[in-house]
Amino acid sequence: MSDATSQSAVANEKGYSKKNPFPSTLKQRRLLNKVGSTKEVQHLEMCLAGSGLEYRPGDSLAIFPTNSDRQVDDVIEAGGLDTGALVESTRGASVPLGQALKHELDISGLTKSVLKKYNHFARSDKIDSLLAPENAAGLKGYLWGREVIDLLVDYPVPGLASDDFCGTLRKLSPRLYSIASSPLAHPGEMHLTIAVLRYHSHGRDREGVCSTYAAKRVEVGETMPVFLHHDKHFKLPADGSTPIIMVGPGTGIAPFRAFVEERAATGARGKSWLFFGDRNRDTDYLYGEEFERHIAEGKLTRIDLAFSRDQDDKVYVQHRMLEHAAELYAWLSDGAIFYVCGDASRMAGDVHEALITIAEREGGQSRESAEAWLKQLQDDRRYLRDVY
Ligand SMILES: Cc1cc2nc3c(=O)[nH]c(=O)nc-3n(C[C@H](O)[C@H](O)[C@H](O)COP(=O)(O)OP(=O)(O)OC[C@H]3O[C@@H](n4cnc5c(N)ncnc54)[C@H](O)[C@@H]3O)c2cc1C
Numbered sequence: 001m002s003d004a005t006s007q008s009a010v011a012n013e014k015g016y017s018k019k020n021p022f023p024s025t026l027k028q029r030r031l032l033n034k035v036g037s038t039k040e041v042q043h044l045e046m047c048l049a050g051s052g053l054e055y056r057p058g059d060s061l062a063i064f065p066t067n068s069d070r071q072v073d074d075v076i077e078a079g080g081l082d083t084g085a086l087v088e089s090t091r092g093a094s095v096p097l098g099q100a101l102k103h104e105l106d107i108s109g110l111t112k113s114v115l116k117k118y119n120h121f122a123r124s125d126k127i128d129s130l131l132a133p134e135n136a137a138g139l140k141g142y143l144w145g146r147e148v149i150d151l152l153v154d155y156p157v158p159g160l161a162s163d164d165f166c167g168t169l170r171k172l173s174p175r176l177y178s179i180a181s182s183p184l185a186h187p188g189e190m191h192l193t194i195a196v197l198r199y200h201s202h203g204r205d206r207e208g209v210c211s212t213y214a215a216k217r218v219e220v221g222e223t224m225p226v227f228l229h230h231d232k233h234f235k236l237p238a239d240g241s242t243p244i245i246m247v248g249p250g251t252g253i254a255p256f257r258a259f260v261e262e263r264a265a266t267g268a269r270g271k272s273w274l275f276f277g278d279r280n281r282d283t284d285y286l287y288g289e290e291f292e293r294h295i296a297e298g299k300l301t302r303i304d305l306a307f308s309r310d311q312d313d314k315v316y317v318q319h320r321m322l323e324h325a326a327e328l329y330a331w332l333s334d335g336a337i338f339y340v341c342g343d344a345s346r347m348a349g350d351v352h353e354a355l356i357t358i359a360e361r362e363g364g365q366s367r368e369s370a371e372a373w374l375k376q377l378q379d380d381r382r383y384l385r386d387v388y
Pocket residue numbers: 001002060108144145146175176177178179193194195196197199200201207208209210211212251252254386387388
């Protein structure tokens with residue numbers, strides 16, 4: 001994620017804020033992947049009319065999700081809990097357990113603190129040993145790929161009171177999504193690019209709370225509670241003639257669709273270069289038709305694509321950067337701003353490393369001076385990351 005201090009949730013003159021989220025209507029949703037893809041990424045169009053909310057490309061939208069009925073039912077069953085029992089809501093009122101679990105509490109994310117609180121009732125030696133300071137690796141291993149339901153199944157507490165159980169859980173938190181549209185190109189709307197998270201671990205099919213809520217469970221015409229998150233630094237340069245380089249594989253493409261649309265709408269003359277990557281070109285070239293049109297119309301100067309599964313050797317965006325190292329270094333030397341968005345776990349580090357290699361190779365710099373050069377780019381806010 002980009003520098004936390006550069007991000008802020010904002011309230012507007014109509015009073016919509018994190019505390020008072022705007023009910024944004026889902027106007028449209030379409031699958032971005034083609035038939036045969038191994039992925040599911042949905043494009044969402046949300047209505048902002050009447051909200052007074054104003055965003056700029058580079059900002060994110062936070063969505064307050066609800067848990068699915070299936071997840072709630074599974075947890076209630078696994079814990080032998082009484083769905084109608086009244087529990088204290090996070091707002092202080094009494095609400096039925098089912099409602100608190102659906103709307104207010106995080107019933108998936110398992111953390112050390114949840115384990116600790118739960119063990120107050122479970123009194124399990126095994127949980128004690130997982131929590132022992134010298135057993136950090138054991139704890140990490142247990143938490144990985146497990147959710148609250150696993151705790152209920154692995155360490156049952158007969159007669160667990162609903163209120164006690166709720167007291168062990170964290171509040172359900174909003175999730176952020178990079179805005180994928182320019183307000184100039186789509187007045188009164190905001191677009192998102194959401195990858196539906198599904199995985200299988202420890203014998204269970206699992207799903208992400210918010211990605212399945214926004215991209216699957218909310219119907220077109222229904223509303224979602226949202227608020228805006230401005231990013232002070234991850235934005236287009238004020239001077240439209242400044243060249244920009246954008247690296248956004250997967251859902252990392254979202255803010256760059258907004259950047260390209262914005263520059264097209266303002267008639268910015270600066271050069272722009274996009275690196276995009278995913279699994280297969282035929283099925284996963286997100287917004288491919290749009291980018292090809294922008295290229296044809298000269299609104300995007302160049303695009304380099306890396307589809308990892310289209311050939312035997314895996315090719316990623318950092319490989320394309322290295323293939324075009326001389327030109328990329330020339331753009332940077334000419335004052336281009338370099339943006340990265342998407343996966344923090346591997347991609348962002350690989351791209352960072354590629355930049356160092358490019359400075360060594362093309363700038364004749366030592367590793368040490370290449371690192372210092374990159375640090376200077378960061379300090380000058382010409383190397384900006386929005387990674388998650
Ligand atoms: C600034 C910012 C911008 C973002 N922009 C976008 C965007 O444009 N598009 C987008 O799709 N997302 C974006 N995200 C990510 C998004 O906020 C959510 O994190 C994502 O949608 C998953 O949320 P969820 O509620 O569906 O999953 P959760 O219910 O939060 O589940 C996620 C958790 O599941 C576990 N998990 C996931 N995969 C596995 C696995 N294979 N094996 C075991 N455990 C696993 C991990 O513990 C992970 O933390 C952004 C995040 C940030 C911070």
